[in-house]
Amino acid sequence: MASIALIGAPSQSGGRPVGVARGVGALRAAGLVSALRLGGHHVLDQGDVALPPPVATRDPASRVVNPAGLSALVRAVDAAVTQARAVGSFPVVLGGDCPMLLGGLTATPGAGLLHVDGHEDAYTPEESPTGDSADSEIAFALGLAVFSWDAALMVRQPMVEERHLVLVGQRDLPDLERHGVASLGSRCTLFDATAVHAAPEVVASKAVGQAREALGGFWLHLDWDVLSNEEIGSVIFPRPGGLTWSDLATVMAVALAEPTCRGWSVGTYNPDLDPDGADAVRIVQFLTQALSVLDEREERTA
Numbered sequence: 001m002a003s004i005a006l007i008g009a010p011s012q013s014g015g016r017p018v019g020v021a022r023g024v025g026a027l028r029a030a031g032l033v034s035a036l037r038l039g040g041h042h043v044l045d046q047g048d049v050a051l052p053p054p055v056a057t058r059d060p061a062s063r064v065v066n067p068a069g070l071s072a073l074v075r076a077v078d079a080a081v082t083q084a085r086a087v088g089s090f091p092v093v094l095g096g097d098c099p100m101l102l103g104g105l106t107a108t109p110g111a112g113l114l115h116v117d118g119h120e121d122a123y124t125p126e127e128s129p130t131g132d133s134a135d136s137e138i139a140f141a142l143g144l145a146v147f148s149w150d151a152a153l154m155v156r157q158p159m160v161e162e163r164h165l166v167l168v169g170q171r172d173l174p175d176l177e178r179h180g181v182a183s184l185g186s187r188c189t190l191f192d193a194t195a196v197h198a199a200p201e202v203v204a205s206k207a208v209g210q211a212r213e214a215l216g217g218f219w220l221h222l223d224w225d226v227l228s229n230e231e232i233g234s235v236i237f238p239r240p241g242g243l244t245w246s247d248l249a250t251v252m253a254v255a256l257a258e259p260t261c262r263g264w265s266v267g268t269y270n271p272d273l274d275p276d277g278a279d280a281v282r283i284v285q286f287l288t289q290a291l292s293v294l295d296e297r298e299e300r301t302a
Contacts, residue, residue, distance in 0.1 A: 002294035005084030008048030015056035026271035049076035063125035077103025095267030110216030112164030117223035204254035217260035234274035
């Protein structure tokens with residue numbers, strides 16, 4: 001039986017203790033841990049990482065909201081992922097929003113990144129309309145944006161090479177064009193939402209095949225806004241188009257079945273937009289089913 005380490009990262013990159021910052025707590029309240037255990041998983045709940053009080057101020061030098069908080073998040077997730085691996089568990093980081101994936105990368109040197117998200121998230125802080133690091137975590141991962149205030153993290157950049165970054169499910173090209181920001185599609189492998197919806201298993205196999213070429217394996221990240229607005233309503237930045245739950249299940253099954261997948265971060269569920277808790281229940285069901293692949297994977301590699 002595979003061992004899963006559940007790690008909470010209750011962050012909101014705008015520096016406010018609301019919305020997605022409450023997501024992991026809401027999923028726990030919806031019975032996530034018990035559902036995983038009833039589903040036959042061995043679960044080590046490591047609790048939430050300790051983060052400093054949020055600050056909703058955009059730093060004039062770095063142009064990032066709460067840069068110290070971003071550094072603290074990356075370090076805390078890195079430490080928690082390292083702790084999980086030390087006891088032989090597969091780390092699952094629940095947020096919160098997307099910058100938590102940077103901690104997964106720093107804990108996995110030489111890894112690729114399979115980024116399943118409705119957005120590219122590669123604005124530099126100067127290009128971001130808000131300064132929220134959730135606009136920019138891929139820019140930080142690639143070294144296009146720099147941890148100028150944090151020398152120890154700056155020397156870790158880039159955290160992933162362009163050839164080992166695979167973007168899946170994005171559909172924000174109109175936003176990038178409106179803001180004058182270049183798409184990563186010309187520099188990295190990108191399968192947009194239309195391509196994924198047309199052939200999810202084919203795309204997933206190609207994406208995983210490229211991400212796993214990195215010497216350190218790959219980190220998997222999922223942002224719920226990759227789903228269409230009809231499938232989920234509790235995300236902050238809905239856009240037309242997107243994947244179905246079935247499309248997403250196919251992609252996650254292929255990715256998680258790959259032995260070189262070293263961990264999974266999942267974020268941007270906003271319980272403030274889910275008053276009856278229906279999305280929380282659906283997410284708990286999805287996670288429980290998706291993680292069942294780990295048992296089969298462990299049997300194959302034993």
